[in-house]
Amino acid sequence: ARTGDPEVVFGRGKTPSQVVAALAALHEAHPEGAVLATRLDDDALALCRAELPDADLDEVARTAVLGKPRTSQGRVAVVGAGTADLPVVRECVTTVRVFGADPDLIVDVGVAGLHRLLAQRDRIDSADVVVAVAGMEAALPSVIGGLTGAPLIAVPTSVGYGWHLDGLTAWLATLNSCAPGVLTVNVDNGFGAGVAAARIARRAR
Amino acid sequence: ARTGDPEVVFGRGKTPSQVVAALAALHEAHPEGAVLATRLDDDALALCRAELPDADLDEVARTAVLGKPRTSQGRVAVVGAGTADLPVVRECVTTVRVFGADPDLIVDVGVAGLHRLLAQRDRIDSADVVVAVAGMEAALPSVIGGLTGAPLIAVPTSVGYGWHLDGLTAWLATLNSCAPGVLTVNVDNGFGAGVAAARIARRAR
Amino acid sequence: ARTGDPEVVFGRGKTPSQVVAALAALHEAHPEGAVLATRLDDDALALCRAELPDADLDEVARTAVLGKPRTSQGRVAVVGAGTADLPVVRECVTTVRVFGADPDLIVDVGVAGLHRLLAQRDRIDSADVVVAVAGMEAALPSVIGGLTGAPLIAVPTSVGYGWHLDGLTAWLATLNSCAPGVLTVNVDNGFGAGVAAARIARRAR
Amino acid sequence: ARTGDPEVVFGRGKTPSQVVAALAALHEAHPEGAVLATRLDDDALALCRAELPDADLDEVARTAVLGKPRTSQGRVAVVGAGTADLPVVRECVTTVRVFGADPDLIVDVGVAGLHRLLAQRDRIDSADVVVAVAGMEAALPSVIGGLTGAPLIAVPTSVGYGWHLDGLTAWLATLNSCAPGVLTVNVDNGFGAGVAAARIARRAR
């Protein structure tokens, strides 16, 4: 892209062969770095596996990567509240790597079990930037915001029960965090958080 | 009331003299217990002070109490996140007392300063019932829910900045808590939470 | 759980074998009490029936229970308005039992047929805590709130026709009840109401 | 109006002298019946009192009437839940009278005190049409719908506390009543309900 970032294929609404063709073409045009495809359905993942043997696939994140990222600078702590948030967490992790930074995965540290979160405090506080992924009432970013002064990006997820409004609850929560300086992206947008986190981490001292 | 609970005057929409007259009449009809008035504006509080010298007034809670509660059984921990939540916290505290239980006030323990909350853990865990009052993203009830197995009532408040939707954010958060068994009342409804908490505490062993 | 309550498996989003494995493992780790699985689909219920012959299944509630509850203290009246509310009512009943209290089931007492409700008045008023489950306009909790001073939890359900907003109508109704002290949980959340009710009932004198 | 109904002045957004002039002109044009003004503010009521000595004013309903209704046929039971609903109740009562039917006022029969409502059952059931006015969760129309087969119009009011959404809660409730055949009008629209009720009552045998 004109901004110097890697090229990305948004899988939703594309046929498997459109995805594979796009990945192959972009990889040929940009052999010096990695190209990424996100939001792949089962068929697209299967065709990638068959036709792109060099691709790096993640069935949970629903991503495919072709080629090697040009850099790996700066550390991004990607922190997830619950198991159900994992697809979003891993979409973020893959994106961070493709966009040239080093992801550090910390999961299952939801606020109803504080001791597990507090045990990871140093790892979180020493990162160049923190991404906090949480659904339901999304309390996690606020608690992390009280534990670190590092740049902090919240990713609300659509994980919930009853009237959760497909993630609106979590979204409103992150935008109203009592911890100052929390940044946010759209619901389930692990990709967007990863792009932003990598840009921040790559520039960090 | 037919349910055996104290009588209550809802001050909003009543003139100061209507409030004073209602309190006096109910007190005369029920001299053996306390009667409560809530949501009093400045004028109503002033007239109560002038005309009802025996009344117990709280300018922050905007309540007036006439008479002595019949019982004081069971302990209710009323926990508040921030300073701005105080009017709701104190409306709850007064209601708990009037409805026959013993309130235990714990304030300024918002989740962005976890150490202050953790320092109160035993006091919270040993209560017969806990009321957690919080605005903004209302993370407090979820964190408390991970610290205690006592009955837990969340009161979302309208405290917020920007697009908080007059408390909807906090309300949705409490209803989607990742801690199981969190009960909730309407936004800013310290009175309702106090009634319910007192009923639970009075019956507790 | 750290709060001393039974372990629970949330079935939604898990494969049948994940559910069975989780139940078996938790039962082995906690042989002295009961473990519960909720929101099981047809396949998960079938596999439980095949592989966990000792499990107690409820096809309507969509729950499975392994092991015996440690206690059975206090009585919870679980009151349902209509037939369509039954899955929520029974999820609540099972949860109450697993969490150590004694459920008392009262159904088909919607407010459009008041005589049926009034006939159950004593049974409701003598419970340690009441759970009122109702959809559509959810008038039931308010009417019950006028009949008893016992702690009262409303469960709004998504049962409705036309523009019911998937339960929002019922939810708003319960949070705005004209009866003081009504507590509420998320739409269709029989589980959450059961957890809270059992905690209250177990502690009641 | 072309439909044969009385002329009406909607006071909101009009100056006091515009209101008085409109009433006087319409009365002169239609001396054989009554003309009505609604939603009058304090100044408009004061000017009506000063300049239209024959007008019939209601300070609670905020209405003014000039002239005598041509008919008084059929009885409309106008039933109100609480004191705060009174302005809407009385706007309806006045409208019913001006539009040619006979209003029967029944107030303070909210569902949290069922015995008061049940005591009025016969008066309600024998009316030609029933108007039920209620705020908060607006349970009243559903309970009345179970007590009578007469045509029933619900008027949701904006009376509430906390997140009531200016009457949306009550409105959704009336539109989702579990009693069949409940009709509804906009929030606080005692006028619209009165027009419709009078039309029905006037034609009733």
Place this chain on the structure above:
Amino acid sequence: ARTGDPEVVFGRGKTPSQVVAALAALHEAHPEGAVLATRLDDDALALCRAELPDADLDEVARTAVLGKPRTSQGRVAVVGAGTADLPVVRECVTTVRVFGADPDLIVDVGVAGLHRLLAQRDRIDSADVVVAVAGMEAALPSVIGGLTGAPLIAVPTSVGYGWHLDGLTAWLATLNSCAPGVLTVNVDNGFGAGVAAARIARRAR
């Protein structure tokens, strides 16, 4: 029902055999009148046809009727805006008949073709009560309200394109009609409108 009205089976959420059994049982218990089933899916309609040869089925309205209505008093004009509104129109027509009044069906008179509507003006104006069924922006009830002084019930439908909000647009429109006295029911609720209309028509002189 206790209100003296016919019994009704709400088909949604019931199996075909539950529907058939319910209809047969209610018909046996109430042989002197008609019983109605609404919202029947294809399977339920097929089983009714096979097992209840005397039933009167309507595939568009998705209704079944067993037995003869006891009365046929008063005329209800049921007016529909477009072809897509027909299922709601006919659910209303059948309900009117079962509940003892005489329906008069007038369709395809949407406001974008005014001449067709104006041609039916007398038939509409002479009815005892009018039901106006319309989707999209639901302008029809307002236009009819300017043409007649008869009692008028609007049924908003979920017929629309783009952001119609499943009928909310039409619903808000009917509740804000510039014609006074328009009554309304929930979206697509032809049944509720039919019940109310029949009650009004049966009592009309």
Place this chain on the structure above:
Amino acid sequence: ARTGDPEVVFGRGKTPSQVVAALAALHEAHPEGAVLATRLDDDALALCRAELPDADLDEVARTAVLGKPRTSQGRVAVVGAGTADLPVVRECVTTVRVFGADPDLIVDVGVAGLHRLLAQRDRIDSADVVVAVAGMEAALPSVIGGLTGAPLIAVPTSVGYGWHLDGLTAWLATLNSCAPGVLTVNVDNGFGAGVAAARIARRAR
């Protein structure tokens, strides 16, 4: 402006002297055409009257115009439903004139009195473009859309009673019109409709 259109001062949020200064400066810079100020409060209108004797003021539209429009080409029928819509209607009329077309004002033709609207049919149908301004349920644009094939712009207004949602009702109605090709602008945006209408009319043959 770069698009060749007149310059406009948006009055809201500006002090009276800022408005006057801006108008004077723009007029000096563009002496060959007209400049427009909209949304002026009472103070701004008063200062304009005092300091800009050549300005053309409209107290109802809350606009001020300095200078002469360069052209007057094409006719725009500006049609208003009710008296309360007049400020929006006149803001549109002034804008049309300033932007170089010829406005034709037609008011008080709401759909509940169809005969008045039908009497203006030819004047509407012969315009180069029609602007239909309506509040409440905003049925007017749909009815006009059935009477003419001219380009048609609907302006929903915030005029309503009860739950009108500050114009959302009217807005949804215009966007869901059953007449094809209806264009719309934001609630109360007479200015925007006027700009668009003038652009269309000026180019019309």
Place this chain on the structure above:
Amino acid sequence: ARTGDPEVVFGRGKTPSQVVAALAALHEAHPEGAVLATRLDDDALALCRAELPDADLDEVARTAVLGKPRTSQGRVAVVGAGTADLPVVRECVTTVRVFGADPDLIVDVGVAGLHRLLAQRDRIDSADVVVAVAGMEAALPSVIGGLTGAPLIAVPTSVGYGWHLDGLTAWLATLNSCAPGVLTVNVDNGFGAGVAAARIARRAR
């Protein structure tokens, strides 16, 4: 239609044979012009191909056209932001042609790649009317509004990710454009925009 425009079949909710029959009948009744069918599903398109060999089909737009448009006057620039907006763009293009104007298709000019849009500036600015189709945050109409003074119609689309509210985001954006005079239609309503654009273009000098 009475407005002189071509006849249109709205395919949604119609069976393939209903669509074919309607097209054939309308074509026979109006042989001198074109008739259009929109929103055709795969089956309807297949049957049109089989039975109406002279029909002009567009699988992306999901339209069918029978007959020749009577005129082709005036040029409509139809500008699309992204690939996913193409179905809406092409529904608009076909409608413009059928309704008698000349569409000029300009695609893939989203605002995140400004140079591509600026390269088309003259083609856009010289059109008689511009239609701008965009999803997500729908910034395109505002940017175009700064580049041209031609009449401008925005079509918000439901293309988005995360919490996009099925097009509400884009819709609100177009209605709040900072460029004056932007007109809008409902979400994804390429047909409505095409009708309006053709009417404007046909009359343009």
Place this chain on the structure above:
Amino acid sequence: ARTGDPEVVFGRGKTPSQVVAALAALHEAHPEGAVLATRLDDDALALCRAELPDADLDEVARTAVLGKPRTSQGRVAVVGAGTADLPVVRECVTTVRVFGADPDLIVDVGVAGLHRLLAQRDRIDSADVVVAVAGMEAALPSVIGGLTGAPLIAVPTSVGYGWHLDGLTAWLATLNSCAPGVLTVNVDNGFGAGVAAARIARRAR
């Protein structure tokens, strides 16, 4: 604060003397750095001017600063779309400075006048982090996102007309930007954006 950041006084809801006392106390406790007060009303600003002669006041931003920031590292481009966004822009600028980075102010570059924005392209692209402040449809962040690969924070503002929903329109737009990696904060939250931007800039190489 425990995170190492400066102390901040949130002025809303505090009396002028509370603000002055809080600033003075925090400055005495933290003499080595700056302390900030935000959202000050006119009275609070006046008292600060009178009692805190060393304070640095901004009447537009409504902020007060006492003491010198400890560092000034990294450059933050703060870009504002329109004049009405200025209070938010300047709250952000002051916060950036107090939190230890160097703000670079670029205003009046809304997307309807693209040339002004493009003229600032290099200044924007060379910053360590960019904050884009915009109301109405908030198109600015997306256009900037196509011009630079620097970390980008969008601040939606409540600036709008008609149905803007107090900033929801702009908020939804920023969260659905077609440019990847756009981060966002709550409506009008210049403070939060400033905190986050300073944290990122201070750490940048």
